[in-house]
Amino acid sequence: MSQSAVKLMQSVMVAFALLSFASLANRPEFQLELKNHLFYPAEIEIPANTKVKLVIYNLDTTPEEFDSFDLNREKVIFPQKKSVIFIGPLPPGRYKFFGEFNPNSAQGSVIVVPKKAATNNTNLEDLALIYTVPLAANSFLLKEVLHAN
Amino acid sequence: MSYLLFKIFTHFGLLWLILSGLSALTSQVALADGVVVDKVYHPYVLPNEQEFEWRMLSHQNDAGNSLGQRIAYGKSITDNVMVEFYIVGERDSDGDFGLSAYEIESRWMMTDQGEYWADWGLLLEVEKVHRLNIWEVSTGLLFEKEFGRNSLALNAFLIYETGGDINSEFETEFRLQYRYRWLPQVQPAIEIYIGEDYTGIGPTFMGIQRFDGQKQLKWELGFITGLNGDDKDHILRASIEYEF
Secondary structure, X not given: OHHHHHXXXXXXXXXXXXXXXXXXXXXXXXXXXXXXXXXXXXXXXXXXXXXXXXXXXXXXXXXXXXXXXXOOEEEEEOOOOEEEEEEOOOOOEEEEEEEOOOOOOOEEEEEEEOHHHOOOHHHHHHHHHHHHHHHOOOHHHHHHHHHXX | OHHHHHHHHHHHHHHHHHHHHHHHHHOOOEEOOOOOOOOOOOOOOOOOOEEEEEEXXXXXXXXXXXXXXXXXXXXXXXXXXXXXXXXXXXXXXXXXXXXXXXXXXXXXXXXXXXXXXXXXXEEEXXXXXXXXXXXEEEEEEEEEEEEOOEEEEEEEEEEEEEOOOOOOEEEXXXXXXXXXXXXXXXEEEEEEEEEOOEEEEEEEEEEEEEOOOOOEEEEEEEEEEEOOOOOOEEEEEEEEEEEO
């Protein structure tokens, strides 16, 4: 029994290695900033059933550890550096994350939405500006406000 | 582009070599002898991490009960490599518990978590039996794939035993864990272990409790039943890891 089980396990691992080759396509990229131990934006929308690349820039002078049981991810982000976290594919829902070194302030959520509704945060920001510029005297100020919130 | 190609060739060329080596050797090597139940490894390493670990394994079969314990200290030496030192103790046939082996282990996270279809790592272990000229060198390929809230981990080991007090031989060993990430503190799993004269399966529970910063406590408790025809063949395994 053991010999045949070993053969089966070997075949499974070879198949998995080959499958790993097949998933090197470019992924949508989303960006987050960590500043004063807060994530900006604190909520980010990503498309459902898609693997995405989350780039986090740590603007603080201390390290942080991105942690999320919901996303099954843990990653150290060194001060003044960026770190890449691959997440998904995920079904629609809200997935919380936090910074292990500052869990009370560094908190956020990844909101997974059906594909057509999802935008990356740059688009989100631009869309917000397009719709609100006629109402605003200074779009740069608005952008700062959007960043701060 | 060339960097990406380099990364691909580095990761998967190495994987392919290992898998080919394992396949080619299978017909010439034995499966690992004795009890192969220990721990299913995950291919992940965090930088700036240190840990203390304790593992216990109690084996009850027709011949009686045996007990093994090990304590370890580990530290990540780069962003993706962790080194761990073990001291292994066993209860001998006279019922005395004492030092039985020393071990150094290195775990390399080959791919970023979630970067590819599955995550891969490599394990290298060198063990020396206390007071005997017996050495064991193990290379393990670590695999993990998540399916929603479930995770499948596979370990494939190629082991070389050598020394003046043992006949040199190659062995292979496989471990599997299918885990449901229910709550951080409680994650039920099924584990399978395959070696020479031993195939075992059973439930395992594990969890993690976080404290301040990088401090966290991980626990595992498993009950593995041997499927080898013995009337009684049960293993209770437990481990506690304190990471800081």
